[in-house]
Amino acid sequence: MRGSLFAFLGGAFITLQGVANSRISQDIGTWQTATITQFTGFIMALILLMFVRDRNWKGLKQVKKLYLAGGAFGAIVIFSNVTAIHYVGVTFSTSALLIAQLGLTFLIDRNGWFGMVKQKMRLPQFIGIGMMIAGVVILRY
Known part of the structure; x- marks a missing residue:
């Protein structure tokens, strides 16, 4: 049940993010929008991390380097989604x-x-x- 709830929340926020980013990009451009979105996402995650106080960073060395690039995929997601919304x-x-x-x-x-x-x-x-x-x-x- 909890997994489904988080999946629905994630889906809802992906949609809200896409619409907001589409509107922002009309004024400043798509890559600028992706940059702002990634930065504000980083700030929000950092704030939430400070509240959660999960200090488990020891396993970071075991993570495959390829997987650490996952956040970079976000820039492509944002650009693609914003551009698609403009077209279709x-x-x-x-x-x-x-x-x-x-x-x-x-x-x-x-x-x-x-x-x-x-x-x-x-x-x-x-x-x-x-x-x-x-x-x-x-x-x-």
Whole structure:
């Protein structure tokens, strides 16, 4: 239950962030918007970290260097999302984003990439992804 709640919160805030960033980028540009968003995100995470007081930094040396670049992906996420919203609107952008996320996570789970435990995909998963894609196609046209 808790995981689902956080997933819904994350999805809601991705949408709110995309809309806000789209509006900001109209005034200052997309990469400037990505920079501001990443910076304010860093400040917020730092403030929350100070309240949580979790001082567990010892495991940082065990993290693969590739995974430390995860935050840098955020700049590409922001740029892509803002640009997509300008071209096709919030609804279609968010729908396409979800399809891309689902497709990649499907491959990650199925193949066990990034050290994830392999998941067996069955017909219902394929049908579900197909239905989502069909929904986006219908939404678009």
